Amino acid sequence: MQLSGRVAIVTGGGQGIGKATALKLASYGADVAVVDVNYENAVVAAKEITNMGRKAMALRVDVTNLKQVEEMAESVFNELQAIHILVNNAGITKDGLMLRMSEADWDLVMNVNLKGAFTCTKSVLKYMTKQRWGRIINVASVVGEMGNAGQANYAASKAGLIGFTKSIAREVASRNITSNAVAPGFIETAMTDALPEKAKEELLKQIPLGRLGGPNDVAMGIVFLSSNIASYITGQVLNINGGMYM
């Protein structure tokens, strides 16, 4: 799984799964642009990558804003001379039961999780099609496959991301660009730290491997899908969930 000479963009790369992915891609040889609304975290992640001897950029970008994303893609291309790998990882939750869910919470989750993948994919495809090599990896969720009470907005956005992944796979396959999703189960990050202890105990009962995953479990799946050895895999969902959903 060699990635030297590759340039990657990781959205939401400032912490959690995105940061682990940015660092793993760099450890396999890629130069990485860390994109996040939280600029301070993006800078720290980029610094860790340059300390590893790779090139890195930190960019403050809100993935819901197409203009900001287009400018980001242009500056990554100008600075790092290519865009080979896009990891659409930025994502949020705004949980609530349907009867209580506000329109604002529905829209925000759709905008970040689903529209964010649209803005980023649209903005990098022109570079990938010209170079006739590309990897798009969307971070979906087990919840997009199984559903989850209290997460209708989040589940819909992640199920939507799976449909998006497959459509893009069909559109760009002739240009030697693959489009795949990873669907993590419950991974220990700030997102799951917010869960009450009781909810975590209930969750563990549903996971055959008997533990939550770590960010690197997901990052390694993304490294694999980014690499040359995954060149015949497109339009797929790689489940990284401890057996929670089969």
Ligand SMILES: NC(=O)c1ccc[n+]([C@@H]2O[C@H](COP(=O)([O-])OP(=O)(O)OC[C@H]3O[C@@H](n4cnc5c(N)ncnc54)[C@H](O)[C@@H]3O)[C@@H](O)[C@H]2O)c1
């Ligand atoms: N943690 C889990 O158990 C789990 C499970 C399945 C899927 N996921 C998915 O994995 C991805 C990463 O999750 P995480 O647990 O690392 O979350 P996290 O909250 O730790 O990190 C998310 C990152 O995205 C950034 N971000 C949020 N909104 C943004 C925006 N509009 N533009 C740019 N950046 C933005 C945040 O600043 C943060 O750095 C998400 O898409 C999430 O839905 C997580």
